[in-house]
Structure formats: C-alpha cells, structure tokens
Amino acid sequence: MESHEAVKRPRVLVTRQTPGESLQRLREVCEVEVWPETMPPSREELCRLVKGRHGLLTMLSDRIDGEMMEIAGDQLAVISNYAVGFNNIDVDAAKTRGIAVGNTPDVLTDATADLAVALLFAASRHVLPAGNQVREGEWKTWEPTGWLGVEPAGKTLGIVGMGRIGRATARRLVGGWGMNLLYTSRSDQAEVEKELGGRRVELDTLLAESDFVSVHVALTDETRNLIDAEAISKMKSTSVLVNTARGEIVDQDALVEALENRSIFGAGLDVTTPEPLSAEHPLVKSAHCVILPHIGSATHTSRNAMAEIAVDNLIAGLSGRPLRCSVT
Numbered sequence: 001m002e003s004h005e006a007v008k009r010p011r012v013l014v015t016r017q018t019p020g021e022s023l024q025r026l027r028e029v030c031e032v033e034v035w036p037e038t039m040p041p042s043r044e045e046l047c048r049l050v051k052g053r054h055g056l057l058t059m060l061s062d063r064i065d066g067e068m069m070e071i072a073g074d075q076l077a078v079i080s081n082y083a084v085g086f087n088n089i090d091v092d093a094a095k096t097r098g099i100a101v102g103n104t105p106d107v108l109t110d111a112t113a114d115l116a117v118a119l120l121f122a123a124s125r126h127v128l129p130a131g132n133q134v135r136e137g138e139w140k141t142w143e144p145t146g147w148l149g150v151e152p153a154g155k156t157l158g159i160v161g162m163g164r165i166g167r168a169t170a171r172r173l174v175g176g177w178g179m180n181l182l183y184t185s186r187s188d189q190a191e192v193e194k195e196l197g198g199r200r201v202e203l204d205t206l207l208a209e210s211d212f213v214s215v216h217v218a219l220t221d222e223t224r225n226l227i228d229a230e231a232i233s234k235m236k237s238t239s240v241l242v243n244t245a246r247g248e249i250v251d252q253d254a255l256v257e258a259l260e261n262r263s264i265f266g267a268g269l270d271v272t273t274p275e276p277l278s279a280e281h282p283l284v285k286s287a288h289c290v291i292l293p294h295i296g297s298a299t300h301t302s303r304n305a306m307a308e309i310a311v312d313n314l315i316a317g318l319s320g321r322p323l324r325c326s327v328t
C-alpha cells in the first residue's frame, strides 16, 4: 500500500485556479489537476476528485472532513488551505491520520484590516445607499439632515479577537483616528497594549462600551454565534458592527432584528452564512447593512502571496518536511 512516504510524482488536486505563477512550481514536481470552473466542485464532485491524491490545495468553500480524507485514501499526506482560516478542515481528523494541514497567515493581514476599516466607514456614513441615490438619479439637493452618520474619531473601538488582523485593524484606527481600544483575547496582550494602549475586557464590557465593534476571532465551536441576540442587545444604539472573520460568528437573525429596530446603527459584513447570501435576504435589503462578497484578502499582493505559501506548504508536506505555515 502507498503511504505517506515521498513518491516520485505525487498526484495533487487544486480545487480552483489560483493567481500568479505558483502552480507552475507545483507542476514541476507533481501531477496536478486544477478544477477549472469558477464555481466550486460539489461535494459529490470533490469526493470523486480527491481519490488517490497525495496532496490537496483547497479553498475555504471546500469542506474537508474525516469522510473526505477517508475517500482520498491512506496516501494523502497534506492539505494546504488557500486561506488563513481553516474552519473548513477537520484538523483533528487530519492529525489522527497523520495528514499535515497548512494555511496562509500574515500575507493577507493588511488587506483584510484595510477592508474592515472600509466597512466600518461605509456602514458609518451610508456610503452604499447614498451612492445608489446618485446612481439612480434620486439626488435632489444638499440636505442638512440627509444621510447623517457617526464618526470614529476619539470614540471607542472594540476588537473581538486580538490576533494578527485584529491588531492590524486596531493599529489603523487607534493610530489614524485616535480611537480608544478595548479588546477580547484568551490572554493579555502586553505588546499590543504597549503599542496601542487599550484594555483587555470581557466580551459583555466590550459590547456595552464600544462605539465600533470589529470581529476577528477564528471560527471554532466556542466562537460560533458568539455575537448572538443577547450580545447584540448589549451594544449601544449608535454603534456599528463589522465582521470580516466568518459569518457563523454572528447570529444573522438577531442582527436583522437589531438593524430593523435601530437598536444598533449599522453593520458592515464581508462574511455571511451562507455564502453567497441570497439577494432577498433582509440583511442584503437593509439600508443599514453593507455586505461584500468575502473579499478581505482580494488584492493582487495578498492573493499572489497566499498562492506562494499554499504551494510551499503542499510541496513541503509531500516530501515529509515541516510546512512553511502549519496548523497541525
């Protein structure tokens, strides 16, 4: 039986075309099949495609659970996710089978933090509905009471999950707009506090005291629905919620209700449940919510760099070496 030891021309599946030239490096050492469609393979198609592969280069939309690993076979040595988040992969199941799992941290931190800030401003200043008024020919006059928004300067920013992107977002808003910082974290972040000031607090305190709340925790069983109805009810009526992490962290029904009742001012989301969210969904229809199609890392620089790391991870895993960025 073929097992994890290095084979001459390993068989690799790449579940979507990635930008840049990095797949060329993979082709030099592997037999590579790239899923050619824009839409991801269905579960059924993926089950068929993974069979007999030594390595998988996967997207966040591919659910790679124990069953999928079983179907792939004992030779599967490495799963390289083209994302920093890896909630789509059952990491415990991979560990049990001795399969290495990699992700693409750091290189997308600035792009994603930039987008969190963009969403914060878009939701605070009605950027999309006001812009649509112009596009639709409905702009009648300058109005003293039209499109009134809220301002971040000197207000309190609450970062839920002070990891890489949380810190980069805080850096922009504390440094640029003089915001005061509160954050949640599983441990004190002395370095962050030295750089940016700020205070680690319980989530309830953060929600009650922040004017802008930006979510940056990884999606885990612990953080699923972290921002639920009770959490949202603690937020100020003038506050803005931003989520660039994962849709499942925020209870969307509760958010719809809060926006309809005007119990918070607005929301900016780069991630939803499901993705894509139907155009009929009340959050998409809400004038108080800005939704983007999960584009946090979508810059040439970030996506190219992610591809390089994903390929490095895959090649390392196939030859039994430690991954450049490992989550196992």
Ligand SMILES: NC(=O)c1ccc[n+]([C@@H]2O[C@H](COP(=O)([O-])OP(=O)(O)OC[C@H]3O[C@@H](n4cnc5c(N)ncnc54)[C@H](O)[C@@H]3O)[C@@H](O)[C@H]2O)c1
Pocket: 084, 085, 086, 105, 106, 108, 109, 112, 160, 161, 162, 163, 164, 165, 166, 184, 185, 186, 216, 217, 218, 219, 220, 222, 223, 244, 245, 246, 270, 271, 294, 295, 296, 297, 298
């Ligand atoms: N919108 C996008 O395109 C996009 C781009 C990149 C990352 N992301 C998402 O952002 C997430 C964060 O990325 P990162 O690079 O900052 O990761 P990271 O690991 O540096 O940060 C996550 C932080 O969350 C903290 N955390 C986890 N569980 C927690 C809990 N229960 N309470 C408080 N803190 C908790 C971790 O300790 C860590 O500090 C990713 O997991 C991914 O889901 C989205």
Ligand SMILES: O=C(O)[C@H](O)CO
Pocket: 060, 082, 083, 084, 085, 086, 108, 296, 297
């Ligand atoms: O987790 C990630 O990396 C993002 O969601 C996509 O870049």
